[in-house]
Amino acid sequence: MALSQSWRRTLESLCLSFGAILAGILLFGVFCALAGTNPFAVYGSIWKAAFGTWSTFQNTLVRAAPLMLSALCTALPARLGLVIIGNEGALVVGGLAAVSMGLAMGTAFPPFIVQVGMAIAGMIMGGIWIGAAGWLRHYRGVNETISSLLLNYVAIALLNHLVGGPLRDPSSLNKPSTFPLAEVNMLGSIPGTRVHWGLLYGLIACIIAYFLMQRTTFGFAARTAGGNIRAAKIAGLPVGKLTVMICFLAGTCAGLAGMVEVAAVQGAANESLNVGYGYGGILVAFAARHNPLAAVLISLLVGGILASGGILQRAHGLPDATVLIFQGLVFLMVLYSDSLYGKFGVFKEKPIMIEPPAPPPPSPGQEPVMTV
Amino acid sequence: MADTSQAIGWLGVPLAIIAGTMRGGTPFLFVSLGECLTEKSGKINLGLEGTLLTGAMAAYAVSYLTNSPWLGVLAAGFAGAALGAIHGWLSQQPRVNDVAVGIAMIIFGSGVAFFFGKPFIQPKAPQLPTINLGEWSDFPALQAALQISPLFLIGLAIAPIMAWFFRSTRWGLFIRAVGDSPEAARAMGVSIFNVRMFSVIAGSFLAGIGGAALSLYYPGLWTERISSGQGLMAVALVIFARWNPIMCLWASLLFGGAQALGPALQSIGIKEGYYLFNAAPYVLTLLIMIFTCSPKRTLSGVPGALGTDS
Numbered sequence: 001m002a003l004s005q006s007w008r009r010t011l012e013s014l015c016l017s018f019g020a021i022l023a024g025i026l027l028f029g030v031f032c033a034l035a036g037t038n039p040f041a042v043y044g045s046i047w048k049a050a051f052g053t054w055s056t057f058q059n060t061l062v063r064a065a066p067l068m069l070s071a072l073c074t075a076l077p078a079r080l081g082l083v084i085i086g087n088e089g090a091l092v093v094g095g096l097a098a099v100s101m102g103l104a105m106g107t108a109f110p111p112f113i114v115q116v117g118m119a120i121a122g123m124i125m126g127g128i129w130i131g132a133a134g135w136l137r138h139y140r141g142v143n144e145t146i147s148s149l150l151l152n153y154v155a156i157a158l159l160n161h162l163v164g165g166p167l168r169d170p171s172s173l174n175k176p177s178t179f180p181l182a183e184v185n186m187l188g189s190i191p192g193t194r195v196h197w198g199l200l201y202g203l204i205a206c207i208i209a210y211f212l213m214q215r216t217t218f219g220f221a222a223r224t225a226g227g228n229i230r231a232a233k234i235a236g237l238p239v240g241k242l243t244v245m246i247c248f249l250a251g252t253c254a255g256l257a258g259m260v261e262v263a264a265v266q267g268a269a270n271e272s273l274n275v276g277y278g279y280g281g282i283l284v285a286f287a288a289r290h291n292p293l294a295a296v297l298i299s300l301l302v303g304g305i306l307a308s309g310g311i312l313q314r315a316h317g318l319p320d321a322t323v324l325i326f327q328g329l330v331f332l333m334v335l336y337s338d339s340l341y342g343k344f345g346v347f348k349e350k351p352i353m354i355e356p357p358a359p360p361p362p363s364p365g366q367e368p369v370m371t372v
Numbered sequence: 373m374a375d376t377s378q379a380i381g382w383l384g385v386p387l388a389i390i391a392g393t394m395r396g397g398t399p400f401l402f403v404s405l406g407e408c409l410t411e412k413s414g415k416i417n418l419g420l421e422g423t424l425l426t427g428a429m430a431a432y433a434v435s436y437l438t439n440s441p442w443l444g445v446l447a448a449g450f451a452g453a454a455l456g457a458i459h460g461w462l463s464q465q466p467r468v469n470d471v472a473v474g475i476a477m478i479i480f481g482s483g484v485a486f487f488f489g490k491p492f493i494q495p496k497a498p499q500l501p502t503i504n505l506g507e508w509s510d511f512p513a514l515q516a517a518l519q520i521s522p523l524f525l526i527g528l529a530i531a532p533i534m535a536w537f538f539r540s541t542r543w544g545l546f547i548r549a550v551g552d553s554p555e556a557a558r559a560m561g562v563s564i565f566n567v568r569m570f571s572v573i574a575g576s577f578l579a580g581i582g583g584a585a586l587s588l589y590y591p592g593l594w595t596e597r598i599s600s601g602q603g604l605m606a607v608a609l610v611i612f613a614r615w616n617p618i619m620c621l622w623a624s625l626l627f628g629g630a631q632a633l634g635p636a637l638q639s640i641g642i643k644e645g646y647y648l649f650n651a652a653p654y655v656l657t658l659l660i661m662i663f664t665c666s667p668k669r670t671l672s673g674v675p676g677a678l679g680t681d682s
Contacts, residue, residue, distance in 0.1 A: 083471050141668075147661065157654070283479070286476075324479055335476055338465075339467050
């Protein structure tokens, strides 16, 4: 009984999530038609650019990797009932810390050690960034959504300051960048592909996050505090420490995403660090209903949308903001689908089938008395 | 700008900041008043960042196409109201979180603005006329600082009108009732849905006009980076202003001044740390929130139903 109920509930949330994404895709088609392009041609192009061939699918995978990590930055605190949207900021400072560490260590150490150092630096910096938002939330009562958003802008200012001044490579003229990382210290590709090892980081992080939240006492405590903070306090849970810990972990994920972007894709820190993995990650987290495993799948989808930005511009003359509209529509539809829970009878548990005892046939002359 | 400020040297910094309080404060003023109206009814609209961008784009585009900046301002308001209608409706569906809808509206709104605004990045649209109070002065910097936009004056007038509206009118009472205690409002026979819908749409209309102030007054151009978080800071600003329209006015001026710090220092030749000074408004917002919030008590003036599901 309990099993079938949870099965139906899972099916309901799966159907609603996918239905919402489909509805978002349909609405996007309507938008394209209104903008004067053939929606089916646009769908075709997106499919081809995102999933069509192995070669293009690799582009999607490369973009999915930071999205998975960035999504965890929103998904983990969501279990505590916090809405953290500082993904972009944590990603940027994580990337900056990774570059600084990579440049400082240079070629004096074996590449593997340097990569580990960069990853740890990125994670710690990202963790501090979001952990601060969690700390402010619990100990100062500062709204975590707004503080994490403000921290995004502070991080971007910091990035602009560092790549424009102290860390600037004088030879990067058009696009100010830091000095590039040494070639040997870059994250390589998974053998046989163009996909870097960051994808594996993302997968592992999502799996760890899933087990941490669902299968450990730590995750149970966090979910309890998210469900009812007062009950959690009465039960003696250290809510403050939990909040800071979860936010720190969330930040480490986004910081790692920054390290991956820097050490596997860009090779240096520059303004390409904030190209939308932050907002994309928020979308992934919400569409996955903050479930880390579902986030892996949704990341592929959103990664595909991001990967198709170029072809929309080249083949259909649509501006690159089209991708933003696409994401926005899917996001709005996903949120709308939250209100549809319980609206469809298919997913409702059937009432227990116990035949009510048949009323005795009324004998003639003894009609049942209708009480008014 | 550069040569004149060299002439007056360091004096240029306070002058630019005073000018900034009015110029940079105008969008803050409109957005924060809009957010104040929205939050008084018990809903949060984080999506005003997208609304601001869409408003800026609509104002610039319409001003360019019709040659009438005032039509542009109107278009910005209506474009904002259209986005507000989506937010108002969606955020009132059961189990839908208004903060999440706001984030989605930031993405959607900026997408709409960049999509339709692409062709208008190059051309120069006619700007709103300004009232020049600095004619008597010989310093071009002072003249520029005293160019006051009628939009600023309109915002200046809206703040006390909104305070009076909340305090002394029937409709203001409805909005406060819906925001403070939806149960009481329902008992009064007020439609919570309609009141919140009105508040969100009207608030977004104001935020759209804030966007027009960006693209048609200061800095007076349309680029994809024209709004750098002003819409989001407005949410923090309303908390700082304790949901009081008059306080919103002072807070907007303060934020406008903070925003002018970076460019002002750059104009007198201090290039070092330019980007860090640009972060001043965000850091200021954070500090203000850290010092005004407390985990132990709810803030005075906060609408009772804000951030709850009722």
